[in-house]
Amino acid sequence: xxxxxxxxxxxxxxxxxxxxxxxxxxxxxxxxxxxxxxxxxxxxxxxxxxxxxxxxxxxxxxxxxxxxxxxxxxxxxxxxxxxxxxxxxxxxxxxxxxxxxxxxxxxxxxxxxxxxxxxxxxxxxxxxxxxxxxxxxxxxxxxxxxxxxxxxxxxxxxxx
Amino acid sequence: xxxxxxxxxxxxxxxxxxxxxxxxxxxxxxxxxxxxxxxxxxxxxxxxxxxxxxxxxxxxxxxxxxxxxxxxxxxxxxxxxxxxxxxxxxxxxxxxxxxxxxxxxxxxxxxxxxxxxxxxxxxxxxxxxxxxxxxxxxxxxxxxxxxxxxxxxxxxxxxxxxxxxxxxxxxxxxxxxxxxxxxxxxxxxxxxxxxxxxxxxxxxxxxxxxxxxxxxxxxxxxxxxxxxxxxxxxxxxxxxxxxxxxxxxxxxxxxxxxxxxxxxxxxxxxxxxxxxxxxxxxxxxxxxxxxxxxxxxxxxxxxxxxxxxxxxxxxxxxxxxxxxxxxxxxxxxxxxxxxxxxxxxxxxxxxxxxxxxxxxxxxxxxxxxxxxxxxxxxxxxxxxxxxxxxxxxxxxxxxxxxxxxxxxxxxxxxxx
Numbered sequence: 001x002x003x004x005x006x007x008x009x010x011x012x013x014x015x016x017x018x019x020x021x022x023x024x025x026x027x028x029x030x031x032x033x034x035x036x037x038x039x040x041x042x043x044x045x046x047x048x049x050x051x052x053x054x055x056x057x058x059x060x061x062x063x064x065x066x067x068x069x070x071x072x073x074x075x076x077x078x079x080x081x082x083x084x085x086x087x088x089x090x091x092x093x094x095x096x097x098x099x100x101x102x103x104x105x106x107x108x109x110x111x112x113x114x115x116x117x118x119x120x121x122x123x124x125x126x127x128x129x130x131x132x133x134x135x136x137x138x139x140x141x142x143x144x145x146x147x148x149x150x151x152x153x154x155x156x157x158x159x160x
Numbered sequence: 161x162x163x164x165x166x167x168x169x170x171x172x173x174x175x176x177x178x179x180x181x182x183x184x185x186x187x188x189x190x191x192x193x194x195x196x197x198x199x200x201x202x203x204x205x206x207x208x209x210x211x212x213x214x215x216x217x218x219x220x221x222x223x224x225x226x227x228x229x230x231x232x233x234x235x236x237x238x239x240x241x242x243x244x245x246x247x248x249x250x251x252x253x254x255x256x257x258x259x260x261x262x263x264x265x266x267x268x269x270x271x272x273x274x275x276x277x278x279x280x281x282x283x284x285x286x287x288x289x290x291x292x293x294x295x296x297x298x299x300x301x302x303x304x305x306x307x308x309x310x311x312x313x314x315x316x317x318x319x320x321x322x323x324x325x326x327x328x329x330x331x332x333x334x335x336x337x338x339x340x341x342x343x344x345x346x347x348x349x350x351x352x353x354x355x356x357x358x359x360x361x362x363x364x365x366x367x368x369x370x371x372x373x374x375x376x377x378x379x380x381x382x383x384x385x386x387x388x389x390x391x392x393x394x395x396x397x398x399x400x401x402x403x404x405x406x407x408x409x410x411x412x413x414x415x416x417x418x419x420x421x422x423x424x425x426x427x428x429x430x431x432x433x434x435x436x437x438x439x440x441x442x443x444x445x446x447x448x449x450x451x452x453x454x455x456x457x458x459x460x461x462x463x464x465x466x467x468x469x470x471x472x473x474x475x476x477x478x479x480x481x482x483x484x485x486x487x488x489x490x491x492x493x494x495x496x497x498x499x500x501x502x503x504x505x506x507x508x509x510x511x512x513x514x515x516x517x518x519x520x521x522x523x524x525x526x527x528x529x530x531x532x533x534x535x536x537x538x539x540x541x542x543x544x545x546x547x548x549x550x551x552x553x554x555x556x557x558x559x560x561x562x563x564x565x566x567x568x569x570x571x572x573x574x575x576x
Contacts, residue, residue: 023507024270052397056510056538058523074510074523074538078397078411081418085510106400109546117234132227132575141235148239 001082002027005049013039018089028085033097036073036088040103043075043084051075051084054104059114063144068092069120073100090120099125117142192220195557199228203306203561206571208545210564214557222552222560224545229575237535241501242268242342243478245535250336252537253573255298256291256516258327261340266421267511267522272504274343276471281423282464283349286357287330287339288422288513289453289460293364294323295516295568296450303443303565304375307384315371322360329353342502343477344470354461361454372447385440389551389563392437399550400543403518404449405567408442410435415514427459439566446568476502501530510538517541517568541567541574 006020009029016035021028031039043051056074067089075084090097099122101107111122112131119140122128129135139146139154193214199207207228213220233252237245249264250257262284269276276284301316324334330353331339331346339346375381391401393409406413414431416424432448434441471477478497479490504526512521518540525534544567551563 024273024509026509028508053400055400055402055512055519056521056523056536058536060525060534060536062533072523072536074521078413083419083510104400105395105398106543106546109542130227132230134227141232144238146235148235 001080005082005084008046008049009039009043012042026083026085028087030087030089033088033090036071036086037098037100037103039086040073040075040100044103049077050079051077053078054100054106054110055083057100057107057110057114059118059120059142061118061142061144066091069095069118071097071114071120095119096121096123098123099128101125116140119143197560199225203564205302205564205569207575208564208569208571210548210560212552212557212560217557219552219555219557219560222549224548226542226545226571226575229571231576233576234535234537237532239531241498241530242504242532243497243501245532246340247336247338250338251572252539252576253295253515253517253520253541253570254335255570256295257335257337258287258331258339259291259295259513259515260520261337262288262422263511263513263515263520264522265340265342266513267509267524268342268502268504270511271507271509271524271526272342272476272502274471274473274476276344277468278423278465279348279467280344280469280471282460283345283469284340285422285424285427285460286349286457286464289457290323290326290357292453292516293450294320296446296453297323299446299516299565299568300371303562303568304381306561306565307381309375309378309381312371312374315367319364319367322364326353326356326360329356341470341478343473344468348469349464354464357457357461361457365451365454368447368450375443382440384559384562385438385443385566387438387440388555388559389439389442389566390437391547391551395550396437396547399547401518401547402540402543403514403516404442404445405518405544405547407431407433408445409437415512415519419512421511421513423460423463426463427456429456429459439562442566442568503528503530512538515540517570517573518544520573537573537576539573539576541569541571542576545569545574 013035016032018030018032043049053076055076058072060070060072062068069090071088073086088097097120099111109131111125112129114120115122115128116130116133117140137155139151195212195214197212198204198209209225211223233248236248246261246264249260252260297316297320301313304312327337328334330349331337393411396406396409410433412431412433417431429452432445434444474493479494483490484494506526506528508525510521510523512519520540521538523536524532527533552560
């Protein structure tokens with residue numbers, strides 16, 4: 001199955017793929033940011049690959065000068081019982097990436113969570129609000145430069 | 161206007177007329193009401209808040225609001241060693257802590273490349289299945305109570321109490337178990353525990369059947385569940401539902417079968433699938449699953465081999481505590497592992513198990529340090545709750561509690 005996925009993706013999106021990596025039997029494809037929706041749409045609709053379910057979507061902060069953030073898409077094909085991981089890299093200067101909610105509606109909350117925790121903005125998202133933190137909170141807690149103890153006074157507490 | 165010229169009668173009328181008296185309804189049936197359910201509502205199983213727009217008694221739309229139990233476990237994980245995070249996993253899905261322990265250490269072991277001995281694998285299977293039973297029993301009781309049957313709650317909790325007594329024997333605590341260790345387990349399973357599990361299983365099937373009899377032939381229960389909370393299989397897959405929710409939609413998907421882990425390939429069990437996609441189908445799937453869990457537990461107890469429970473990898477697996485007091489090597493390893501961590505190689509993995517609510521997965525990124533660089537918890541309750549707006553649309557307000565009950569969310573896990 002691995003070979004089919006790699007073959008089909010490279011045949012169709014060779015210029016959008018940055019590199020393909022395999023670690024402990026898990027296949028990871030790193031993509032250019034612009035291509036993410038097209039690739040997802042292709043993987044979802046293709047009859048043979050049929051990645052019909054998005055199991056997880058997450059942000060990650062690598063705290064490096066270039067391409068600081070990553071968005072990771074964890075796909076699963078119920079037909080082939082195969083997992084595939086897609087990644088896009090996002091630079092701090094441009095925190096925008098296209099939303100995949102048009103492909104899998106389940107991406108809705110998970111993109112909201114990534115937005116809440118990392119401040120990554122998902123364009124074309126139907127309802128991009130914070131998932132866990134209150135709406136008036138100004139920070140993004142899972143960023144590496146957010147202190148573990150929190151920022152005093154950043155959360156308005158109810159008056160006694 | 162000159163008030164003197166106006167008829168005094170009209171002047172009194174005008175004074176009486178204010179906003180409240182002059183409201184007119186074009187169509188009294190076209191008025192929506194917004195109802196706020198939770199976070200302190202007993203049927204929301206914790207702190208789920210639901211904003212429901214109602215037209216009469218029919219739900220027009222519903223918006224779940226999460227985050228009341230957000231404790232930032234992913235942030236905490238980045239600042240603790242791999243071992244230190246194990247107790248935190250108890251608090252995710254607090255109805256099946258043992259399964260969370262197993263899922264987390266499986267992920268770390270995959271990242272570090274540690275293979276655990278067969279005996280430990282079987283004990284972990286027993287842990288997972290006991291956790292599934294305990295979790296499903298709470299679901300059974302609370303869901304039955306949500307739709308009005310109190311007896312089943314008491315019977316369910318009575319059985320769960322026995323499982324917790326087994327956990328007490330097996331792990332030393334009843335609730336927050338923290339039982340697994342990276343590369344093995346905290347302690348071996350004693351013969352007393354084995355006997356206790358057997359004794360429990362011998363009487364459990366009959367007791368479960370009694371609870372089941374109370375419900376499946378009960379017209380009130382069936383009427384309240386049948387055809388309620390429908391979600392089509394296509395929607396279910398698209399949202400990413402897993403576990404009993406997905407299997408009640410006629411999709412035969414179980415990670416124990418599709419992506420085998422631990423000793424599950426050696427065990428014989430069925431995967432119950434129902435095709436009705438409603439609350440009643442989810443009820444039947446979970447009831448059948450409990451019976452399958454009993455089957456698995458019997459087999460696991462029969463097949464469990466003797467031997468070690470910890471992998472022989474002294475640089476990464478914690479030594480026995482007694483030995484650290486008397487042996488130099490063990491003392492050094494214990495010191496290094498506790499203070500500096502196990503330093504898995506640079507890389508990233510995702511490992512999931514079939515938890516009681518669905519796919520419970522951990523995504524780990526290691527930079528070769530003692531702390532994980534990033535840990536993401538893929539919690540089944542979080543994703544399953546996303547189906548609520550779809551299922552609630554067009555239903556009656558009284559069915560909300562039945563539908564939430566059939567999702568079986570645990571907010572500790574959904575909010576992380």
